Amino acid sequence: TALDQPTASTPLDLPGWRHAYSGKVRDLYVPADPAADAAAPDLNAASRVLVVASDRVSAFDHVLEPGIPGKGVLLTTLSLWWFGQLAGIPNHLLANTATAGTDDAAGIPAAAAGRAMLCRTLDMFPIECVVRGYLTGSGWKEYQASQTVCGLPLPAGLQNGDRLPEPIYTPAWKAPMGEHDENISFERTVELVGADVAAELRRLSLETFRRASAIAEQNGVILADTKFEFGADRATGEITLADEVLTSDSSRYWDAVLWQTGTTPEQRMSSFDKQIVRDWLSAHWDQTGTPPALPEDIIERTAARYRELLTRLAGDTPVA
Ligand code: ATP
Ligand code: MG
Numbered sequence: 001t002a003l004d005q006p007t008a009s010t011p012l013d014l015p016g017w018r019h020a021y022s023g024k025v026r027d028l029y030v031p032a033d034p035a036a037d038a039a040a041p042d043l044n045a046a047s048r049v050l051v052v053a054s055d056r057v058s059a060f061d062h063v064l065e066p067g068i069p070g071k072g073v074l075l076t077t078l079s080l081w082w083f084g085q086l087a088g089i090p091n092h093l094l095a096n097t098a099t100a101g102t103d104d105a106a107g108i109p110a111a112a113a114g115r116a117m118l119c120r121t122l123d124m125f126p127i128e129c130v131v132r133g134y135l136t137g138s139g140w141k142e143y144q145a146s147q148t149v150c151g152l153p154l155p156a157g158l159q160n161g162d163r164l165p166e167p168i169y170t171p172a173w174k175a176p177m178g179e180h181d182e183n184i185s186f187e188r189t190v191e192l193v194g195a196d197v198a199a200e201l202r203r204l205s206l207e208t209f210r211r212a213s214a215i216a217e218q219n220g221v222i223l224a225d226t227k228f229e230f231g232a233d234r235a236t237g238e239i240t241l242a243d244e245v246l247t248s249d250s251s252r253y254w255d256a257v258l259w260q261t262g263t264t265p266e267q268r269m270s271s272f273d274k275q276i277v278r279d280w281l282s283a284h285w286d287q288t289g290t291p292p293a294l295p296e297d298i299i300e301r302t303a304a305r306y307r308e309l310l311t312r313l314a315g316d317t318p319v320a
Contacts, residue, residue, distance in 0.1 A: 010054075014109045017050055023177070024058040025075075025249060026051055030121075047234070048094060049121045052112045053079075053244065057294070057302070059277050061180050065293050072115040074306045075247045080117065081314045082246040085215055089208055092119040092231070092242040122231025122242050125193050128172040128181055129201050131209035134224040135162050136252065136269060139170075150183045161224075161259070161268040167209050169202045174229075200239050201230055212246050219312050221272065222259050226251035248273040248306045272309035276302045 011019040017029035018041040030046035043049065053075040055067035083091045093099075095118050100106035103113045132139055132149065139149040140160045147154055150170035158164075171189050172181045189198040205228050216223040227250045229243040244250055253272040262268035269275070280298045285291050 012052065012111050014050070014052075014111055016109065020046070020049070024061070024063050025056050025072075026053050026244070028052070043121065046121055049119050050108070050112065050116050051119050051243070052116045054115070057249075057274070057277060059274060059281050059291075060287060062291050064277070064281070064291055066299070068299050068303050068306075070303055071306060074303075074310055075244055075249055076115045076117060078247045078310050078314070079244045081310075082212065083241075086208060086211060086241070086245070089204065090233075090238050090240045091245075092117075092122055092240050094118045094120055119242070120233065120240070122240055123234060124174075124229060124231040124242065125197065125201065126174045127184075127189055127192065127201060127230075128174055129205040129228040129230060130170045130172055130225065131167050131205050131228070132170055132225040133164060133167040133209065133213055134222070134252075134254075135164055136160055136224060139225075151185060160265050161254075167206055167213070169205055171201070172227075197232075197239065204228075204230065204239060204241070208241070208245075216253065216313065217256060220256045221309065221312055222254040222256050224252035224254055224269070248309050253309055272305045272312075274302070276305065 011022060011027045014029055016032055018032045019027060020030045020041045020043040021028040028043060029050040029052065030041050030043060031048060033041075053072035055069055055071045057064050057068050057071065080093075080096055083093055095106040096103075096108075103116070104110070107118055108116045135143055135149065135154070135158050142149055143154060143158060147156060149164075149168060152168055152170070155165065169186070171184055171186065173184045173188070173192070175181045184192075186198065186202065189201065192198075193201070208228060209223070209226060212226070213223045223246070226246055228241060228245065230239050231242045232238070233240050251273060252269075252275065254268065255270045255272070258270045259268045262270070276298060277294065280294065281291060
């Protein structure tokens with residue numbers, strides 16, 4: 001299976017495709033144009049894009065070494081499952097194993113099998129649409145200082161890991177590669193994308209979060225927070241859900257029973273997500289210079305938790 005393949009952390013050689021862009025975790029490819037010269041291919045000139053999740057892992061906006069074997073396949077499998085659960089929310093998928101039967105039939109090259117999504121190229125909005133249903137992480141830090149999260153006032157007396165009275169939308173500005181994303185107010189998103197789009201991004205984010213939370217809870221899992229990315233369809237302008245969705249990279253997930261019964265923050269927030277990596281890194285790195293290599297047991301634990309989340313949510317969905 002793809003999980004047994006060696007860690008894929010660098011762009012792949014994919015017949016029929018050319019590498020166009022690498023983010024911290026995903027590599028984007030556009031259809032190879034035999035007429036094109038050796039110049040770097042332009043993502044914006046292509047209507048189709050192959051989004052391939054590597055095994056790279058990032059934390060605090062740094063790509064860490066080594067990768068986590070199987071992670072890219074897990075992220076893509078989970079994203080595809082969630083897109084399938086979210087009927088009615090327009091998404092960027094053109095074809096995938098679920099609709100085409102196999103990766104091959106969907107036009108996905110064998111070397112990227114299990115880790116790729118064939119998508120419409122969208123005009124991405126420079127906004128990370130963060131929704132938080134629970135108080136933790138940077139939100140908890142800010143709350144302790146000012147009883148707010150991203151400037152939004154909250155009731156007094158909340159503890160780390162508590163459920164918020166209502167899910168809140170706390171957008172961030174997508175910083176260019178190498179810079180840190182920056183929390184911004186809703187008003188700032190209006191300046192960036194206009195009032196109508198800003199309102200629609202907030203509405204869609206909150207609606208998707210509510211639907212996903214309910215599905216997660218039915219499976220014994222709490223969706224604490226997540227980040228969506230949307231883009232505009234180039235032909236119709238329709239606001240479309242893109243990138244990865246509701247994965248253990250883009251979200252915090254906790255065990256619902258432990259959250260209820262746990263007595264320590266560690267028990268209540270027993271993460272199915274990257275928190276394991278963040279916690280280890282915080283304890284072993286002062287965020288200057290190059291981050292240290294992740295030890296084997298942290299890699300193993302993270303991979304195991306990513307696998308368990310997929311099993312809990314999607315049941316026996318085969319991992320390619
Ligand atoms: P950055 O965007 O700064 O590189 P990142 O490190 O989070 O951030 P990745 O998630 O690794 O990047 O890469 C995925 C990239 O692909 C993101 O820039 C995302 O906005 C972009 N993307 C996802 N889906 C689409 C799409 N359908 N059309 C165009 N771009 C897309
Ligand atoms: Mg990303």
